[in-house]
Amino acid sequence: MILLQKFGFKESRYERPQDKWLCGHLADGTPCTRGPDKNGKCKVTTVCTPRQVVAKDDKGREIKGRWECRRSTQEGGPCEAGPFPDGRCCQMLTPCEPQPSLRTKRKRAGLWATALAVGVAALVLSGGAANRYLMPGPLTSQHAGLTECSSCHAGTGPGKMDWVHKVVTSVDPKQNADLCIGCHAMGAQPFAPHTHPVDELKRLTDASRETSKGTSSLLQRISLSRPMSLPSDGAAIYCAACHKEHQGEFRNLKEVSNERCQTCHVSKFGSFATSHPQFSDYPYRRRTRIVFDHAAHLEKYFPEVAKDAAAGQAPPPACNGCHQPGFDQKYMEVKSYGAMCSNCHNKDILGTGRTTGPKGIDFLSVPGLDVNTLTEKKVDIGDWPKSSEATLTPFMRLLLAASGETAAMEMGDIDLIDLSQAEEADLAKVKALAWSIKRIFAKLEATTLETVISGGQAGSGADRQQLAVLTGAISHDVILGANREWFPNLQDDLQKHEKGEPSAAFREPDKQQEAKAGAPFDAEAWAEYGGWYRQDYTIRYRPSGHTDPFLRAWLNYAGQSFAVGPQNPVAPVYELLASQEAVGRCIRCHSIDSAETGPKQINWRPFYTDHTKNRFTSFAHKAHISAVGTKGCAACHELNAAGGDYVKSYLGGDASVHMPNFKHIDKTLCASCHTRQASWESCTLCHDYHVTESKDSSRLGKKPQASAAAK
Amino acid sequence: MAWLNGILNKSVLINLAVASVVFALFYAWNTRYDLALRDVQYFNGWTLAACIAIMMLLTLRKRMVILPFGRVRFWLLVHYYLAILTVGAFLVHTRFKLPDSLLEWVLWSLFVLVAVSGIFGALISKYIPPKLEAHGERIMFERIPVFRNQLAIEAEALARESVKDGTASIAKLYVDVLGNFFAGPRNILAHLHSSHVPLARVLDELSSIERYLDDAGKARLVKMRELVETKDNLDFQYANAGLLRLWPFLHLPPTYALLVIAVVHVILAYAFSARIG
Structure with a gap:
């Protein structure tokens, strides 16, 4: 191989790779030595620039001599021909078209690329479809209808370049988040952790800290990060902290990593199977709202019904005979009363199965008094049915109290049926009671029951509706008929009593006549389908069936009256209606939640999906149907052999103290499927983040309007 | 690896x-x-x-x-x-x-x-x-065109010289193959993956005419082989150094x-x- 390259002052030329321009002849392998100037212009015409020899004579004067060739040694040294006499080089060079060097080309490429990028950016930013191009990604399908940036980005306008304004203006994070909650209702504290009252979170946290003490390992307790700001100092967690938009149409905006959840949570753990806290009392944290003894029904009543096989009665074939998925297919709800219970339990409500006692509720009554003794002792109470053995009903007591009549409250233990041993003071009380009852009946004849109940105070629309239900739409004729039958001279007696005159019955006792009953008539049977009837000197209400509004309204009203304490005028009404053997037997199935002191919440509805609204956990039954196998629901819900105490659970008011029909579900049952590899084990699979309301407030519901009667 | x-x-x-x-x-x-x-x-x-x-x-x-x-x-x-x-x-x-x-x-x-x-x-x-x-002599990238031209001139001169001696084999090979080979950068891709095939092919061509040459012709052939190898190295340097610059x-x-x-x-x-x- 021939060595081409030589280095040395005379052997090789000086290379200038930093130059912007190169000689155009370089590509042919014959570049000139001088090269183009810095502007890319070829400036050579001849091989060399000859030099004139200058000598000096004896006197020191310059003498111009011959022209010498100045061709470089690398190009062969001075040529033989030498310069022309006028000093011009004899070898002319062909001018070239200088070429940019690689460095220059690279710089140009950089400029072009920059200009192209600026142009593309300008086109995109100012184009008609700027919004589409500026977006970092498509919105989720749920937000596809939001076409304006200003829908979600505070501070931007509808114009193409309005967003530029936002670059230099300050937008509070809350302003953006407020736009979210404009559509997504998140309760009263939308930016609090879990959108939940912070005080309750603190309480739960303290409780969790207490229970998890010592159960988590050191590794689990290590906290790599702290939240950006603690909610206790008034800071907030805004929507965008978790919900990342512009990630594509199918992005799950609710997706949150397990680690993010554990940033704040004091109890930290790894996998679900190994270190998630064990379930406590899951899923039966409270007793069922409807008192339904599964064990008794499955083992006793249903087999009996199956044997008896009365017309229209058949036990449910399986769990789904009574249970069905709710609207969101997540929670199992129970079917309606009509579909499940009515065949066997209608007679309890209608009273048709009742063998003793009235089938209607004693509402208004004329209590039985020892009229003979009163007459003997010259106690004037006017006309009074001698044969009445009725007692003063709680409703009567309530009406008397609401009307300002205090006589009933002063009766103590006076035996109204036998006053032979009564003292003068007691007789005076009985007299006052009798006249107050007459005044009530007279008042009811002249004014509405609603007015009497409400103490004559005008209420709101809601009050009026409530009062209408509380009166059971009683007819005026019911009152009128009772007065004509029981107190034929009511108005006359009252007028004379007011004037201090003796009543007609007192002056002419012989003329006093008991109202004669007509032909034998069974008023209770007449009211078989519900409504008002009169019997045994009592006006009674017979329930029309399940969900009877009158019974329900009075039970609600009476139950809530305990908010002011157990000693209130409505409490006896509650005791009457809420007893196990009460007409309608509502409370035999509808459980009552109550604190030791406070209102009594009657659970009219069984569990339904709305009850889960403010839970921190959720469960999807539908997704598990295929996993239960041949055991069906029993795969998870195993009947509790020690279920005999189920009904006793309802003796107290605390719903959390109970003995469930079914065994609690152990975590290992869930963990047998839910692993990292299968079926997922992310926090949000079972736990909900947004729990907008306090658990306590949701459980107790809205308090009813207080009425004057409760006073 | x-x-x-x-x-x-x-x-x-x-x-x-x-x-x-x-x-x-x-x-x-x-x-x-x-x-x-x-x-x-x-x-x-x-x-x-x-x-x-x-x-x-x-x-x-x-x-x-x-x-x-x-x-x-x-x-x-x-x-x-x-x-x-x-x-x-x-x-x-x-x-x-x-x-x-x-x-x-x-x-x-x-x-x-x-x-x-x-x-x-x-x-x-x-x-x-x-x-x-x-790989052979390391050549400054900027000088490659000059040397390429220099080699082309020498190769052409050698081919002309062989014509004068009446042995046209080298000249014919120059016209058919070598002229194009010396005219510019060749076999860039082959040089990028260090392939010797193109060089071997040209050298084979040269070897194939050796038996027809007399001693003077063989001396020229040796000279031509050196020029080819030098040019191949030049192409190698051009291809790889060019990639570093591109x-x-x-x-x-x-x-x-x-x-x-x-x-x-x-x-x-x-x-x-x-x-x-």
Whole structure:
């Protein structure tokens, strides 16, 4: 191989790779030595620039001599021909078209690329479809209808370049988040952790800290990060902290990593199977709202019904005979009363199965008094049915109290049926009671029951509706008929009593006549389908069936009256209606939640999906149907052999103290499927983040309007 | 894999380990930000921007030849290993996903182009110079056209000389094969993967006429073989050194475009930020 390259002052030329321009002849392998100037212009015409020899004579004067060739040694040294006499080089060079060097080309490429990028950016930013191009990604399908940036980005306008304004203006994070909650209702504290009252979170946290003490390992307790700001100092967690938009149409905006959840949570753990806290009392944290003894029904009543096989009665074939998925297919709800219970339990409500006692509720009554003794002792109470053995009903007591009549409250233990041993003071009380009852009946004849109940105070629309239900739409004729039958001279007696005159019955006792009953008539049977009837000197209400509004309204009203304490005028009404053997037997199935002191919440509805609204956990039954196998629901819900105490659970008011029909579900049952590899084990699979309301407030519901009667 | 062993020497492995540790720290810090419900995109985005800015200092250093800012070699090493962090930060910033919109695609494509060309350039900058040293005479790239011309003239002269002697075999071979071979750069791709096939083919052609030559002709043939081998080395130097000079065309111009689009991206990010706190 021939060595081409030589280095040395005379052997090789000086290379200038930093130059912007190169000689155009370089590509042919014959570049000139001088090269183009810095502007890319070829400036050579001849091989060399000859030099004139200058000598000096004896006197020191310059003498111009011959022209010498100045061709470089690398190009062969001075040529033989030498310069022309006028000093011009004899070898002319062909001018070239200088070429940019690689460095220059690279710089140009950089400029072009920059200009192209600026142009593309300008086109995109100012184009008609700027919004589409500026977006970092498509919105989720749920937000596809939001076409304006200003829908979600505070501070931007509808114009193409309005967003530029936002670059230099300050937008509070809350302003953006407020736009979210404009559509997504998140309760009263939308930016609090879990959108939940912070005080309750603190309480739960303290409780969790207490229970998890010592159960988590050191590794689990290590906290790599702290939240950006603690909610206790008034800071907030805004929507965008978790919900990342512009990630594509199918992005799950609710997706949150397990680690993010554990940033704040004091109890930290790894996998679900190994270190998630064990379930406590899951899923039966409270007793069922409807008192339904599964064990008794499955083992006793249903087999009996199956044997008896009365017309229209058949036990449910399986769990789904009574249970069905709710609207969101997540929670199992129970079917309606009509579909499940009515065949066997209608007679309890209608009273048709009742063998003793009235089938209607004693509402208004004329209590039985020892009229003979009163007459003997010259106690004037006017006309009074001698044969009445009725007692003063709680409703009567309530009406008397609401009307300002205090006589009933002063009766103590006076035996109204036998006053032979009564003292003068007691007789005076009985007299006052009798006249107050007459005044009530007279008042009811002249004014509405609603007015009497409400103490004559005008209420709101809601009050009026409530009062209408509380009166059971009683007819005026019911009152009128009772007065004509029981107190034929009511108005006359009252007028004379007011004037201090003796009543007609007192002056002419012989003329006093008991109202004669007509032909034998069974008023209770007449009211078989519900409504008002009169019997045994009592006006009674017979329930029309399940969900009877009158019974329900009075039970609600009476139950809530305990908010002011157990000693209130409505409490006896509650005791009457809420007893196990009460007409309608509502409370035999509808459980009552109550604190030791406070209102009594009657659970009219069984569990339904709305009850889960403010839970921190959720469960999807539908997704598990295929996993239960041949055991069906029993795969998870195993009947509790020690279920005999189920009904006793309802003796107290605390719903959390109970003995469930079914065994609690152990975590290992869930963990047998839910692993990292299968079926997922992310926090949000079972736990909900947004729990907008306090658990306590949701459980107790809205308090009813207080009425004057409760006073 | 011999070339890989040549690249992954002890110091490179140590530097890679350091870069990996730094990236792991960055990733841990990023995860911490993410778990703390902060807008982690700002953290990893600005980290990415800072990495790019520091890498750009290499260009600045090359332009500042007077001020004592450390050797270019040092800045080149910083450029290399920071590039690893930058690619990592980019993947974290993009959440390991492809973009969804036009502007994001432009930005993503430019970054990928810059990164891939940079990695390619780094690899060939490590791989080619030893190859050039090992393959015949090392020729300055700027002188290659001159030498090529010089060899072409000599080869033509040799062919003419053989005609005068009446042995036209070399001249005929020159007309058929060698003339084109000496006329310009040849077999670029073959030289890029160090193939000797093109040279062997030409040399075979020369060998095939040897039996028809007398002693003078054989002497010329030897001379011609030397010219061919020298020209082949020249082509080898041209192909590989040329590649070293051309890859920056895929690296630097896209970098400037990337900076422009990145600035737009930052402005948009702040304009439409949810500012979660």
